[in-house]
Amino acid sequence: MKLKGQGAALDDLDRQILRLLQENAKQTYTEIGNRLNVAHSTVYDRIQKMEDLSVIKKYEAVVDWEKIGVPQIMAHMTITTDPKETENVAKKLEKFGQVLEVSTSFSEELVITAKVVAQDQGELHSFIARSIAPLPGVLRIRTAIVTKKYKEERFSLFQRENASRKRNNL
Amino acid sequence: MAVPSSRVLRSVLREEAFYFFTSIGNYTGQSASSLDEFLQKIKDVDIKSLEFHLFREDFEKWIAQTLGDDRLAGEIKILRGQKVVGNALRDRLYFVVSRRLKELKGGSLSASASSPVSKERPQSSVLRPS
Numbered sequence: 001m002k003l004k005g006q007g008a009a010l011d012d013l014d015r016q017i018l019r020l021l022q023e024n025a026k027q028t029y030t031e032i033g034n035r036l037n038v039a040h041s042t043v044y045d046r047i048q049k050m051e052d053l054s055v056i057k058k059y060e061a062v063v064d065w066e067k068i069g070v071p072q073i074m075a076h077m078t079i080t081t082d083p084k085e086t087e088n089v090a091k092k093l094e095k096f097g098q099v100l101e102v103s104t105s106f107s108e109e110l111v112i113t114a115k116v117v118a119q120d121q122g123e124l125h126s127f128i129a130r131s132i133a134p135l136p137g138v139l140r141i142r143t144a145i146v147t148k149k150y151k152e153e154r155f156s157l158f159q160r161e162n163a164s165r166k167r168n169n170l
Numbered sequence: 171m172a173v174p175s176s177r178v179l180r181s182v183l184r185e186e187a188f189y190f191f192t193s194i195g196n197y198t199g200q201s202a203s204s205l206d207e208f209l210q211k212i213k214d215v216d217i218k219s220l221e222f223h224l225f226r227e228d229f230e231k232w233i234a235q236t237l238g239d240d241r242l243a244g245e246i247k248i249l250r251g252q253k254v255v256g257n258a259l260r261d262r263l264y265f266v267v268s269r270r271l272k273e274l275k276g277g278s279l280s281a282s283a284s285s286p287v288s289k290e291r292p293q294s295s296v297l298r299p300s
Contacts, residue, residue, distance in 0.1 A: 075195060125194045133189040133197045143195025 010055070013038065015161075017046050018056070022156050025059045071119050074146040077128070079112040085137020086110055092135055098127055121145070175274040178239040179205055188232045192218040205237060205271055212264045220259055224250050229263075242270045 010018070013036065020032050029040040029047070036043070050056045065072045081089050086104060090112050093102045101115040118124035128141060181204040188208060190200040200215050202208035212220065223229050227250065234243035245266045254262055 077195065080199075121194050125191070128195045128197065129189050129191065130185070133191075133201070134184050134187065136184070138197070138199075140199040141195060141197035145194065 010050075013042075014046055014050060014055075017043060018050070019156070021047075021056070022154070073118055073120060073124060075116050075118070075124055076144045076146070077112075077114045077116055077132070078142045079114065079132070079138060080109065080140040081112060082137040082139060083110060085135075086112060089135050089137050093132070096127075096131060116143075173238050173240075178237045178242075178274055179271075180237075181207075182236055186236050188228075188236075190215045190219045190223070192216055192222055205233075205239075205242075205267070205274070209264065209267045209271060212260060212267060217256060217260060220263060221255055224259065224263075239270070239274075242267065245270065 016036055017032060020027060020035060029043040033040040033043045047056065079089065079093075090102050090104055093099050093112065093114055098116050098118060099114050100117055101113075103113050104110060105113050116124065116127070118127060124143075124145070128143060132138060133141060184203070187201045187203040188211075190198045190202075190211060192198055198216055198219055200211050200219075202211045224246070227247075229246050230243040230250070233246065234240050246263070249259075249262055249266060252262075
């Protein structure tokens with residue numbers, strides 16, 4: 001596995017291991033090895049290297065909070081800031097436990113987008129009003145509360161490769 | 171116990187300022203760090219914001235808990251009970267706050283002034299003719 005610029009260059013076996021782990025990260029090295037016709041020690045080595053290089057960042061359980069009765073609402077915030085303060089505001093947002101994702105994005109103007117979680121609307125509003133609106137440089141906040149999720153997937157290398165293959169065959 | 175008018179009239183820290191929202195999580199970009207500034211914002215802010223905060227009792231809470239003026243908070247509570255909306259709300263809120271500001275700039279709050287206003291007080295006296 002060579003490092004090319006800042007990114008790690010993966011070979012076909014690495015990609016296949018990643019695809020299988022994205023399907024189910026609880027599979028054993030032996031199970032993965034059997035599916036790919038390679039030794040479990042090879043799978044182990046490849047996974048170790050990808051972990052060392054932070055290609056694999058973490059393994060986590062995706063919990064259905066509703067099933068265990070934990071009330072939770074999700075909201076997407078779009079924060080318009082003074083352009084000089086965008087970076088500072090984004091860095092401050094990173095530190096809040098309620099903020100799950102923070103990015104800067106550009107359409108007509110540079111904005112910060114963030115995914116926030118709260119127990120209910122009251123808690124969400126109070127967090128935004130007390131912790132985010134007062135941050136220096138925040139000019140405006142738009143918040144959309146998620147009412148229903150139709151799809152929630154993480155980016156998959158395999159899906160992108162499939163899509164690219166389909167495009168090329170057209 | 172008398173609440174000094176200087177306390178009510180002071181400018182508060184950024185974290186304690188009043189931030190105007192139009193609905194849950196939708197911040198207008200307008201804020202007020204003092205009662206003077208609050209009065210100015212009443213004139214400019216989106217009417218939806220005034221309705222949103224009045225209904226949630228946010229004005230009363232900020233004025234009583236942050237600025238320490240229970241009397242003005244009580245007057246706003248009465249206004250909330252009248253279910254005024256739209257520009258009539260803006261006008262009445264502006265009238266109530268500006269009248270209180272004039273009073274405060276004239277001296278300190280008395281012991282009785284820190285309590286909510288009496289319900290027997292004629293409502294017409296707090297209303298501005300539309």
